[in-house]
Amino acid sequence: MDVLEFSFSLLIIIMFFSYSTWYITKRWLKSSIPTNWPLLGMLPGLIRNAHRIHEFVTAFLGETGGTFEFHGPILSNLNMLITSDPSNIHHILSRNFSNYPKGLEFREIFDILGNGIFNVDSELWEIHRKTTMSLMSHAKFQTLLERNMRDTIENGLVPILDAFAKQGAPLDLQDVFQRFTFDAISKLLLDHDPRSLSIGLPYVPCEKAFNDVVDALLYRHILPQSCWKLQKWLRIGKEKKLIQAWEAFDEFLYPCISRKQEELMHKTIKEEDFDLFTAYTKAYNQWNNGDNSGNVQEFLRDTFLNLMFAGRDTTSAALTWFFWFLAKNPLVEKKIREEIQQQLHLKEDEILKHFNIEETRKLVYLHGALCETLRFFPSVSLEHKLPLELDILPSGHRVSPNTRIVLSFYTMGRMETIWGKDCLEFKPERWISERGRIKHEPSFKFPAFNAGPRTCLGKEMAFIQMKMVAATLIYNYHIELVQPQIISPTPSIIVQVKNGLKVMLVKRVHLQSS
Numbered sequence: 001m002d003v004l005e006f007s008f009s010l011l012i013i014i015m016f017f018s019y020s021t022w023y024i025t026k027r028w029l030k031s032s033i034p035t036n037w038p039l040l041g042m043l044p045g046l047i048r049n050a051h052r053i054h055e056f057v058t059a060f061l062g063e064t065g066g067t068f069e070f071h072g073p074i075l076s077n078l079n080m081l082i083t084s085d086p087s088n089i090h091h092i093l094s095r096n097f098s099n100y101p102k103g104l105e106f107r108e109i110f111d112i113l114g115n116g117i118f119n120v121d122s123e124l125w126e127i128h129r130k131t132t133m134s135l136m137s138h139a140k141f142q143t144l145l146e147r148n149m150r151d152t153i154e155n156g157l158v159p160i161l162d163a164f165a166k167q168g169a170p171l172d173l174q175d176v177f178q179r180f181t182f183d184a185i186s187k188l189l190l191d192h193d194p195r196s197l198s199i200g201l202p203y204v205p206c207e208k209a210f211n212d213v214v215d216a217l218l219y220r221h222i223l224p225q226s227c228w229k230l231q232k233w234l235r236i237g238k239e240k241k242l243i244q245a246w247e248a249f250d251e252f253l254y255p256c257i258s259r260k261q262e263e264l265m266h267k268t269i270k271e272e273d274f275d276l277f278t279a280y281t282k283a284y285n286q287w288n289n290g291d292n293s294g295n296v297q298e299f300l301r302d303t304f305l306n307l308m309f310a311g312r313d314t315t316s317a318a319l320t321w322f323f324w325f326l327a328k329n330p331l332v333e334k335k336i337r338e339e340i341q342q343q344l345h346l347k348e349d350e351i352l353k354h355f356n357i358e359e360t361r362k363l364v365y366l367h368g369a370l371c372e373t374l375r376f377f378p379s380v381s382l383e384h385k386l387p388l389e390l391d392i393l394p395s396g397h398r399v400s401p402n403t404r405i406v407l408s409f410y411t412m413g414r415m416e417t418i419w420g421k422d423c424l425e426f427k428p429e430r431w432i433s434e435r436g437r438i439k440h441e442p443s444f445k446f447p448a449f450n451a452g453p454r455t456c457l458g459k460e461m462a463f464i465q466m467k468m469v470a471a472t473l474i475y476n477y478h479i480e481l482v483q484p485q486i487i488s489p490t491p492s493i494i495v496q497v498k499n500g501l502k503v504m505l506v507k508r509v510h511l512q513s514s
Helices: 003-030 043-048 050-063 086-095 103-109 122-136 139-167 173-190 205-222 225-234 237-265 276-287 296-328 330-343 364-376 459-476 508-513
Strands: 067-070 080-083 382-385 404-408 477-481 502-507
Touching: 043 050, 050 067, 050 080, 050 205, 050 404, 086 404, 103 205, 103 382, 122 276, 139 173, 139 459, 139 502, 173 205, 173 237, 173 276, 173 296, 173 459, 205 225, 205 237, 205 296, 225 237, 237 276, 237 296, 276 296, 296 330, 296 364, 296 459, 296 477, 330 364, 330 459, 364 459, 459 477
Parallel strands: 080 404
Antiparallel strands: 067 080, 382 404, 477 502
């Protein structure tokens, strides 16, 4: 090959790589779809957008019709199908439910939950679900829930709000809601008040450990399994925080369980008595066939930790985003306040104190505003599934056994194809019928409480809690966001407000009297 031929060949190669670089860069700038690099797959794009993972997924699902095949690095086992298509959601979570159990990989990612209801399949899941359904449908459960809410609001929440209003000091509303739901669920399940919602806002390790967990669990979905398992072994990064959270949970739960067991040993339980702890102990005996060689304390720890996750994080996150939406939509807040006054028969200058569960059902517009909040920020942002057998989804995508499937619930609330052209508008009216009643949407369109056989059992309880807290704040206080403040979602399983929601409170009775 002479010099001329060599120069010409070199020029062709340079032109080829220049064009490839230009094309990829241009495509990357215009499109949200991650580039599929040789060997590395789409992992670089995923890592680059890890801090804004939900917006990233929403963008490329919007470009691809709601379903996208993600390719991970070679030999990493990180290939996955990501979907927000309602027909796929319905198929996976309901119509072909038996083909999509939690599976071994899910249990490894969520190992901190042990043998709780969110982490198990088959017989143990059925025992958990049957026990929980029986408890929540019991007439005395409503009485216990109402008493628990009244006590936590009057003796925990209101004194904190009054103190900050009197001081004129900024308050992190998300922190207060997390403390509120943690104390409430601890008292309901364990008959123990950790008093994290006290004047001075004391640091309670178990209460704060939940935040580290939901953050770390999402990264286990993003990183190859070998990476996060190595971090776990070395006790570094987010895995270190997860280990510390696990220890905090155990240090809180096991003493509570032992104390409750000791109390029940010296108490005669009658058939008509209603006690959650006793009911779950019986469930363990049913699962273990009366074999005393098992560890009932470990079973109860897993059971209560799962229920605390459901009771603490999801409700507090929804309430935080709800008040952020109200700050941006003052007319919605005004309508809710007017509804509270009318439906609960309050005078203009009257302070709203505790009201009962039946009265919460009258607050239809408030219910719609909460549903609209959950549409944008569902209680659980995603679900992770693995098929047992070959399947073809309604979207036409073929999934083989053990194909990792991620269901993006966060994305669904922002899709024009599902909610219409006004999908990015906050409109509580979309949840209210022409007759002024609550309009229910199918769970595969609105999966804030999951869908199919694994639909959340605590849905009604969550709405009761949110309405009681929301109505108390809206009617008794004027709430303003502290400025300047950047509000963005956390990259986690439970979508919280990054860095909290700072507000200023003024008691409305003071505004009226002045």
